[in-house]
Amino acid sequence: MAGVQVTRADQREDFRRLVRAELPRLYAIARSLVGADAEDAVQDCMVKAFERLDQVRDPAAGAAWLRSILVNCCRDRGRARSRQPVPVDWGEAEDFSLYRKIAYEDPFPYSDSLHLDFLQGFGREDVHAVLLRLPEIYRVPLVLVYMHGFLTKETAAILQVPLGTVLARLHRGRKLFEKQMWDYAEENGLLKEDVR
Amino acid sequence: MITCSEAVRRLWEYLDAMVDEADREAVEEHLSLCRRCCGELEFAVELRRLLLGSGRGDIPTDVLRRLNQTLEELG
Numbered sequence: 255m256a257g258v259q260v261t262r263a264d265q266r267e268d269f270r271r272l273v274r275a276e277l278p279r280l281y282a283i284a285r286s287l288v289g290a291d292a293e294d295a296v297q298d299c300m301v302k303a304f305e306r307l308d309q310v311r312d313p314a315a316g317a318a319w320l321r322s323i324l325v326n327c328c329r330d331r332g333r334a335r336s337r338q339p340v341p342v343d344w345g346e347a348e349d350f351s352l353y354r355k356i357a358y359e360d361p362f363p364y365s366d367s368l369h370l371d372f373l374q375g376f377g378r379e380d381v382h383a384v385l386l387r388l389p390e391i392y393r394v395p396l397v398l399v400y401m402h403g404f405l406t407k408e409t410a411a412i413l414q415v416p417l418g419t420v421l422a423r424l425h426r427g428r429k430l431f432e433k434q435m436w437d438y439a440e441e442n443g444l445l446k447e448d449v450r
Numbered sequence: 451m452i453t454c455s456e457a458v459r460r461l462w463e464y465l466d467a468m469v470d471e472a473d474r475e476a477v478e479e480h481l482s483l484c485r486r487c488c489g490e491l492e493f494a495v496e497l498r499r500l501l502l503g504s505g506r507g508d509i510p511t512d513v514l515r516r517l518n519q520t521l522e523e524l525g
């Protein structure tokens with residue numbers, strides 16, 4: 255049975271090589287989804303993936319398989335924490351246009367690139383903070399598709415919902431994100447010309 | 451012609467190439483005639499760039515070390 259054992263050892267070595275190569279990306283995705291819990295979520299993912307090693311049929315799909323496990327580990331952690339996102343005033347968010355809001359409020363009267371100036375006030379941590387305000391069902395597809403380049407159909411498969419549901423959540427998620435960006439900018443002093 | 455709010459509602463799908471042929475033409479026709487929606491489009495492009503850029507980031511070396519250690523200890 256030496257041959258079988260070698261195969262198993264090879265499989266484990268392939269797994270370690272795959273995870274090692276994917277660690278930076280997995281961690282970046284987890285950072286966006288669960289913030290400070292990212293390291294724990296990646297640990298969960300490695301353990302879970304290792305337990306399911308026999309499920310891997312196509313080694314070429316290994317990275318996508320890992321990402322899928324990671325997203326679900328992040329969702330479990332998110333739920334366990336039962337974050338309390340800001341209550342959503344959906345009526346207000348539905349018609350919200352951040353572009354128009356910025357033009358109308360004109361926060362930087364001396365600027366000739368108002369909209370770019372607004373966006374430049376947001377560092378990476380600010381973007382993450384805004385995302386963490388959104389309910390999970392909107393945050394997750396938004397993060398996967400627009401921050402990490404997942405395909406919408408890949409996202410649908412990971413979340414086990416129809417493609418139309420992902421598209422609808424992306425649409426609502428974008429509106430909520432724009433609205434929360436504005437509120438966050440107001441609350442955190444990003445609209446003051448003198449601080450930039 | 452579609453209205454501004456109809457055009458804006460389709461902008462991200464348009465940028466994702468997720469609209470059908472008819473919608474794509476409708477959006478492009480609107481954009482060719484509406485300056486404000488062109489501004490919305492440029493802003494959407496910048497906002498997407500911000501999101502994509504915010505997804506990148508290095509993994510801290512101590513975190514990487516701990517994760518690699520767990521990986522070696524598995525099994």
Ligand SMILES: [Zn+2]
Binds near residue numbers: 453457480484486487
């Ligand atoms: Zn228009």
